[in-house]
Amino acid sequence: MRVALTFIFAFTLTRCFCQDLPAIDKKLSNLYENIPDNYTDKQKNARLERFEKLLLKYTTMEPKTLNYPFKKLATCHLIYISTSEDRNFRIYSYDLNRQRSMPWFNNIYQFRTNGRVTSRHFEPPEKLVPDYTYYQVNDLVTGGKTYYIVQRVAIGGLLEEYSIKFFSIENGLLNDNIKLVKTENGMANVLPCSEVDASVENAVYKIVYNKKAGSISIPMTTKDGKVTGKRITYKFNGKYFVKN
Numbered sequence: 543m544r545v546a547l548t549f550i551f552a553f554t555l556t557r558c559f560c561q562d563l564p565a566i567d568k569k570l571s572n573l574y575e576n577i578p579d580n581y582t583d584k585q586k587n588a589r590l591e592r593f594e595k596l597l598l599k600y601t602t603m604e605p606k607t608l609n610y611p612f613k614k615l616a617t618c619h620l621i622y623i624s625t626s627e628d629r630n631f632r633i634y635s636y637d638l639n640r641q642r643s644m645p646w647f648n649n650i651y652q653f654r655t656n657g658r659v660t661s662r663h664f665e666p667p668e669k670l671v672p673d674y675t676y677y678q679v680n681d682l683v684t685g686g687k688t689y690y691i692v693q694r695v696a697i698g699g700l701l702e703e704y705s706i707k708f709f710s711i712e713n714g715l716l717n718d719n720i721k722l723v724k725t726e727n728g729m730a731n732v733l734p735c736s737e738v739d740a741s742v743e744n745a746v747y748k749i750v751y752n753k754k755a756g757s758i759s760i761p762m763t764t765k766d767g768k769v770t771g772k773r774i775t776y777k778f779n780g781k782y783f784v785k786n
Contacts, residue, residue, distance in 0.1 A: 563610050566600050571614035574621065577640055590638050594648065597634060598661055601652045605659035608632055608652055620645055624692070626679040630654040631690050631711065633676040645697050646672040655714045664718060672698065674705070680751045682722075684780065689722055691758070693749050697740075701767045704735040704749065706758065723776065723783040733776065733783065735760045739767035758783060 573593040577586055601607045609629050616623050620637040632652045639646035652661040666673040674694040682689040689710050696703040708722040708731055721729040738747045747769050750759040756778035762770045776783040 563604070563606060566604070566607070567610070567612050567614045570597060570600070570612075571618050574615070574636065574640065575618040586640065590640060594636075594638070594650070594663075597636075598650055598663060601634070601650060601659075601661040605654075608654060608659050620647075622675060622677045624676055624679045626690055627681040628688060630688075631679060631709065631716075633679065633692065635673075635675045635677070639672075645675075647675045647697065648673050649676060651709075651716055651718075653711050653716050655711050655716075662716060672696075674707075676707075678749075680753065682753070682756070682778065684778070689720060691751055693751075700740055701737040702740050703737050704747065706733040706735060706749065707731060708733075721782070724785075729782065733758070736763040736769075737767050738763055738769065742767070742769060757786075 570593060573589060573596065577589055581589070609625070609632075612623055615621055620640075622635040623632065624635070625632045630653060634650045634652070635647055636649075637645045638648050648663070648666070650661055650663050652659065664673075675697050676692055676694045678693040680691040682691055687710065689708055692707050692709060694705055694707060696705075706723075707718070708720040710717045710720045719731050721731050723730050723733045725733070735749060736747070747761055747763075749761070751757075752759065758776040760774045760776070762772040762774060764770060775786040777786050
């Protein structure tokens with residue numbers, strides 16, 4: 543009887559938690575967006591660290607968050623929630639420097655593997671600089687494997703650096719070092735794209751992934767970051783992307 547009651551109690555808790563996704567959305571968006579103006583930098587840091595810990599906790603504990611729209615959180619300033627086409631991989635990009643001059647982005651990566659959903663946080667390449675902002679995830683299925691083509695940008699300078707990074711989910715883990723493009727320096731995990739004048743709207747600079755053609759089309763820019771009418775195309779040859 544005790545085992546049965548324990549199961550019922552655990553099931554009830556899980557069910558209640560699943561049904562409370564709107565409350566989670568509200569809590570996270572409030573922590574991130576509605577920071578009182580009179581808060582000190584120390585208080586702001588504590589609040590945003592709590593937001594980050596809770597986002598990691600909820601996206602790890604609750605599988606349904608992987609495909610939940612997070613309508614409130616998604617409309618917050620400088621929040622980007624990007625989900626793969628197969629809905630098995632999602633990246634949450636957020637500014638840890640809210641209400642201060644320079645954005646400082648960080649990321650939480652959520653993915654489904656072996657029937658379960660989990661999340662993790664990668665340390666930025668350099669701790670003294672912010673991480674990239676990820677804003678679009680596309681899928682490439684080849685040879686029975688799924689690869690993720692992720693567009694990203696480094697925000698904060700006069701020129702914003704755009705690039706593409708490749709991911710996959712393998713052996714229960716997220717692999718962020720898939721070398722899926724051939725560059726002048728050999729095989730690489732990252733495809734550098736362009737440095738764009740920060741005053742240019744995102745709609746003007748647009749990287750296009752054509753899933754049917756297996757191609758990535760990248761706008762070319764001038765040395766001072768102005769977008770031109772020319773493009774560079776990388777084509778998938780069955781093993782990796784190579785410049786056309």
